[in-house]
Structure formats: C-alpha cells, structure tokens
Amino acid sequence: MKNSNTNPLHRALYRILRPMARLLLRNGIPFAEFAELVKRAYVDAAMEDFSDQRKKPTDSRAAVMTGLTRKEVKKQREILAGEHHGTAGKRQENRASRVVSGWVHDPAFQTSEGEPVDLPFDGPLSFSELVRRYSGDMTPRAVLEELERVGVVASGDSGELVLRQRAYVPAGDSEEMLQIFGEDVSDLIATIDHNLVRREENSQPLFQRTLVYNNIPPEVMVRWRQYAAQQSQTMLEQLDKWLGPHDRDIASHGKGKTTGDAVRTGVGIFYFEDPVQPDVNGEQK
Incomplete structure (x- = not known):
C-alpha cells in the first residue's frame, strides 16, 4: 500500500478502525469474520449505492469496483439477499x-x-x-x-x-447496546459522507459540529463531565419535545399503522475525552 502514512483517508480510516478493533476483540470477533463482513458491505454498496439506474447492476461491474472476484461477489450478494428477505424496512427502535x-x-x-x-x-x-x-x-x-x-x-x-430518566440507554456490550453502536456510528459516517459529496449532488449540508479543546487541566474534568451531560440532556429533551409528537406512532397513541413514506431523522450527541499524547518530538498532539 503506497503512501499509507500520508493518505488522509487512510489516516482517518485507521482512527475509526482502531477502537473498532478493540470492541471486536472484546466480543470475540476474529479478523477473518470481520473481513467477511467487510466484503459483504463492499458488495452491498457497489450493487446499491453505485448502481446505474437505467439497468440492473451486474456481478462483473461490482467485481471491478470492489476488487473481489465475480464468484465472491455472487456469494456475498446471495447472503445479502437472504439477510434482507423479511427484514427490509424493519430497522426499528428498541x-x-x-x-x-x-x-x-x-x-x-x-x-x-x-x-x-x-x-x-x-x-x-x-x-x-x-x-x-x-x-x-x-x-x-x-x-x-x-x-x-x-x-x-x-x-x-x-x-x-x-x-427516573427520559431516555433508555442499555449498559455494557448487550445486544441493545451493540445495536446502538451500529446505528450511531453508521449515522455519523453517513452524515459526514453526505457533507463531503453534497456539492456534487447540489444538496444542502447536514448539521455536523464538534467542540474540542486539547489542553484542559485534569482538575476541571469532573465538573466538565457533569456540565456537558446536563446541558446535552437538556437540549435533547427540548428537541424530543418538538419532534416526538410528530411521530405517527406517538400521534396515534401506539394504535396506528404507518402509511405512506416515512423518514428516519434525529440528532446525536456524544461526549469524549482521552489523554493528549506527546509526539516523537515531545510536543503534544
């Protein structure tokens, strides 16, 4: 792989994959199993997101795009067809x-x-x-x-x-927490991807902001964690109060059936902190 240390996308991918590798190892997922899932995702994206609307996408074209063999593309496509059968549109809230x-x-x-x-x-x-x-x-x-x-x-x-709390957040590596992991990370990446390509598609950007400081003294952290959690919860409750009543299940008091098109939308907030590591020259990075 050429210029892996200078390619901005490679550096960004490594930062994404490093904590993901930790989660996978903690849950007993070996590399071979992860690699199979990556193949499946590549095939799914090639067949769906890069399809020519005028004609049905082919295994050959997907093979050219992904670098996989046509045999491997066919295998992954058949697995996807089985996974999607009976589950389309069922990405439901816990x-x-x-x-x-x-x-x-x-x-x-x-x-x-x-x-x-x-x-x-x-x-x-x-x-x-x-x-x-x-x-x-x-x-x-x-x-x-x-x-x-x-x-x-x-x-x-x-x-x-x-x-006691106005939101349900499961604990640990439970099935529900892993579902939230998949949804939250995919939503964030989809938002960033939309903003990267929006100029080509002539579409409006989606809101994406991050507050970061890298020289905060440790004695401030306890108060900062509490303040950030309090303010974030307050804002989410305000947004929920506005958007929640528009949900058709809520409006029908849980008795209605969804008719017509529906949009999945929301706002995500997450807190982060990690120690600042010095680089090889002794400077903070």
Missing part, C-alpha cells in the same frame, strides 16, 4: 425505548403539566397498558425488569412506578 417515549409524549400518561405521571403496574392507564400500546408483544414484567435494571424506572414511595 421496544423499551418506545415505551419510554410513549410515557414521555402520550397525554394519557402525563400530568396536567405535561410531565410523565407515576403509574401503577396494572389497570387502566397503567404501566401494563403503556407497554401494550408501545412494545408490541413484549410482556410488561419483562420490560419493567429491563428498565429497572438500567435505572430508567424505579418504584416510588406509594408503590407506583416512577420514570
């Missing part, structure tokens, strides 16, 4: 998250001031009714145990259930 969203937005589960009301477990307008509206066939007890496990819901003094 069910526990939908329950929390319904609790926050559905007027039936709010106080007169518009805040989430404390709920009994059973009965009309209870937690069980909330789960029936917004989580499909999941049992209320299973949803409650998960929300209690991550600290989103707790039992109040009166025995009713209290919403």
